[in-house]
Amino acid sequence: MIAGATGNTYVLVGTDVGGTIRCRVTGTNGGGSTTAIGAQSGVVSAVAPANTVLPTISGTAKQLQSLTRTTGTWTGSPTFATQWLRCDAAGANPVAIASATGSTYVLTAADVGSTIRSRVTGTNGGGSVAAESVQTATIVSVRIISMVSGGSGTGFFGDGLDYVSARMNNPTAMTYDAAGNLYIADSGNHRIRRVTTGGIISTVAGTTSSGFSGDGAAATAAQLFQPQGMAFDATGNLYIADTSNNRVRKVTTGGIISTVAGIGTAGSTGDGSAATAAQLNYPAALAFDAVGNLYIADYNNHRIRKVTTGGIISTIAGTGIAGFNGDGVAAAAAQLNNPYSLTFDAAGNLYIADFGNNRIRMVTPGGIISTFAGTGIGGSGGDGAAATAAQVYQTKGLTFDAAGNLYFAEDGGNRVRKITSGGIISKIAGTGSYGYTGDGGDALLAKMMSPSGLAIDAAGNLYISDPDNSRIRKLTP
Structure with a gap:
């Protein structure tokens, strides 16, 4: 019955x-x-099941994000099996994704540029019927962040070993030589360290003891004091901002160190004379122009100094008074506020991380200064629009990629941002929160602690010095 x-x-x-x-x-x-x-x-x-409402997909069409499917609506009380499909941009030419048979699917690098469908097959005693969802939007890539050095803790360790296992102490700046070796200012260890293209780390200048000594001898036996910015000249000599010694040092390709600017006493005297007789005050960054002149971010003097190939020093930007008094004037008449980083573009324009003014400034070859990014108000607003209308927060670590995009670190913002060659700004790493998380995932979801220096390798990978975490981190393109 x-x-x-x-x-x-x-x-x-x-x-x-x-x-x-x-x-x-x-x-x-x-x-x-x-x-x-x-x-x-x-x-x-039995009567075969029938699908009356198609399956759907929810989630963000972005690498590393998770998609979830519904089964849709069916008659015939079927059981369900799922197969995720990778399709072209129009949703055609579906290919089954190996092992992707659950109700959720995490998007991978292989999905970038494709769309995704979910095929749900309903089965009962009357047979099996398949129904497919509408395709997603085209999957976009993310930058993946990873820790590449310093993961074993703060301190000094690892010379002669793979740099992944090395320890550092407040690494602040980085640069590459012409051979592709990475140089790191291991500031808290008072050393400059080199990572070969094979990944082996060593010390090229400094001892763990802070101080000033060693000119005219091997750089590895010399003392440095919280070195920061570095730059190579055209012949491969390494220049070091020996920051707390108020000097700029030079290490020849043969490994001999000398002083090229600064007497060691903090001050601002000496313009128009030999750089070795001049005073500096916490030099933080260095850059060379196309003809070999050396530029120094003289942080506590609120100036940019220039040392000619003949060794004569002068001020090319900043009055020595901290502040901001406008753009469109001669850079030497403009106020800066703790300039921290320098770089040149291919056209010879000099870019300055005007740290205390929450701006990036640009000085043309003709000596006129303007604001390239920032409104002067520290913050993170303005992504997706003109960099000149955006907020930036304690700018550091300027570097250009091969396409002319400018990257910079925000010390106070705990982020890395990018300005396209067309002047549009965006965030590329960091949530804005101070901390350490996110390795192996989307760089925008990672936490950093006052990122400082940036460097780009030949493959387009961006390296970040994360000083308060005593780590070097890497963003894949």
Whole structure:
């Protein structure tokens, strides 16, 4: 007896499949009741399921993000199997993704540039029917962040070993030589360290003891004091901003160190004379122009100094008074506020991380200064629009890629940002929160601690010195 089946009609259900059906009719009057049972039906067969509402996909069409499918709506009480499909940009030419058979799917690098569909197959005793979702938007890539050096803790360790296992102490700046070796200012260890293209780390200048000594001898036996910015000249000599010694040092290709600017006493005297007789005050960054002149970010003097190939020093930007007094004037008449980083573009324009003014400034070859990024208000607003209308926060670590895009670090913002050659700004790494998370994932979801120096290798990977974490981190393109 089928519970509740007492009407003139009966709709067959799944539990009837494989059986037969009879109808028992009981007639009743005043004389009593009589029952008659009709002939049995044929064997009940199953009806294949039918999809009435297509499966759907939710989630963000972005590498490393998770997509989730619904099964849609079906008749026939089927069970379900799922297959995720990789399609072209129009959603055509689907290819089954190996092992992607769950209700969720995490997008990978292989999906970038494609769209994704979900095929749901409903099955019951009557057969199987497949239904596919509409394709997603085209999957976009993300930059993946990873830790490449310093993961074993703060300190000094690792020379002669793979740099992944090395320890550093407040690495602040980086640069590459012409051979592709990476140089790191291991500021808290008072050393400059080199990572070969094979990944082996060593010390090229400094000892763990801070101080000033060693000119005229091997750089590895000399003392430095919290070195920061570095730059190579055209012949491969390494120049070091020996920041707390108020000097600029030079290491020849033969490994001999000397002083090329600064007497060691903090001050601002000496313009128009030999750089070795001049005073500097916390030189933080260095850069060379196309003809070999050396530029120094004289941080606490709020100036940019220039040392000619003949060794004569002068001020080319900044009055020595911290502040901001406008753009469109001669750079030497403009105020800066703790300039921290320098770089040149291919046209010979000098870019200055004007740290305390929350700006990036540009000085043309003709000596006129302007603001390239930032409004002067520290913050993170303005992504997706003109960099000149955006907020930036304590700018550091300027570097250009081969396409002319400028990258910079935000010490106070705990982010790395990019300005396209067309002047549009965006964030590329960091949540803005101070901390350490995110390795192996989307760089925008990672935390950093006052990122400082940036460098780009020949493959376009961006390296970030994360000084308060005592690590070097890497962003893949």
